[in-house]
Amino acid sequence: EPEVTQTPSHQVTQMGQEVILRCVPISNHLYFYWYRQILGQKVEFLVSFYNNEISEKSEIFDDQFSVERPDGSNFTLKIRSTKLEDSAMYFCASSGRGQGGEKLFFGSGTQLSVL
Amino acid sequence: GENVEQHPSTLSVQEGDSAVIKCTYSDSASNYFPWYKQELGKGPQLIIDIRSNVGEKKDQRIAVTLNKTAKHFSLHITETQPEDSAVYFCAASYGSWGKLQFGAGTQVVVTP
Numbered sequence: 001e002p003e004v005t006q007t008p009s010h011q012v013t014q015m016g017q018e019v020i021l022r023c024v025p026i027s028n029h030l031y032f033y034w035y036r037q038i039l040g041q042k043v044e045f046l047v048s049f050y051n052n053e054i055s056e057k058s059e060i061f062d063d064q065f066s067v068e069r070p071d072g073s074n075f076t077l078k079i080r081s082t083k084l085e086d087s088a089m090y091f092c093a094s095s096g097r098g099q100g101g102e103k104l105f106f107g108s109g110t111q112l113s114v115l
Numbered sequence: 116g117e118n119v120e121q122h123p124s125t126l127s128v129q130e131g132d133s134a135v136i137k138c139t140y141s142d143s144a145s146n147y148f149p150w151y152k153q154e155l156g157k158g159p160q161l162i163i164d165i166r167s168n169v170g171e172k173k174d175q176r177i178a179v180t181l182n183k184t185a186k187h188f189s190l191h192i193t194e195t196q197p198e199d200s201a202v203y204f205c206a207a208s209y210g211s212w213g214k215l216q217f218g219a220g221t222q223v224v225v226t227p
Contacts, residue, residue, distance in 0.1 A: 043204065
């Protein structure tokens, strides 16, 4: 069964450092997303991406964040200068198109710890 | 914006009994309501979903009901099994495609 894969599963970084979280969406999907879950809080939307551009972003997704689809398979989230409050589980998701296209399929997540 | 409330936060059931999780949403424009199951160390897995033009949907032991007027929807698991133990999230779509507002999650524990 096709699945969304994320690497690394755990990332520890120092405050102020840049991190890149990587995702390989399901191959025939066209819409890509990042969500995050801070410990003890709800899963929250960060950004959606379609046709090589951001479709929508939340207020969390400020100038420190960026997304990119550098090739035909990868989808990345970059945090330019990490803060303590960026510590969270980051989930990548993808979805298809047309009927049923709103079904999001999530990866297993990257646990980011900012020290 | 959309706000989704989910209850209970924890649910303990005996194997074979039924489990019910309830969610309410605030934005009457929301039209798609998925349920996700998250096992330890894994990402949320879609288990069932319902659109706003449908009142009920069933898939084997899992069913979801939607009351648009009251803006609430529920997940029903019958004949629970130990492998049903997980965290369950409800969600509602709002705004653009793929933008989901999640509930806080329900930890379900099925005891043999």
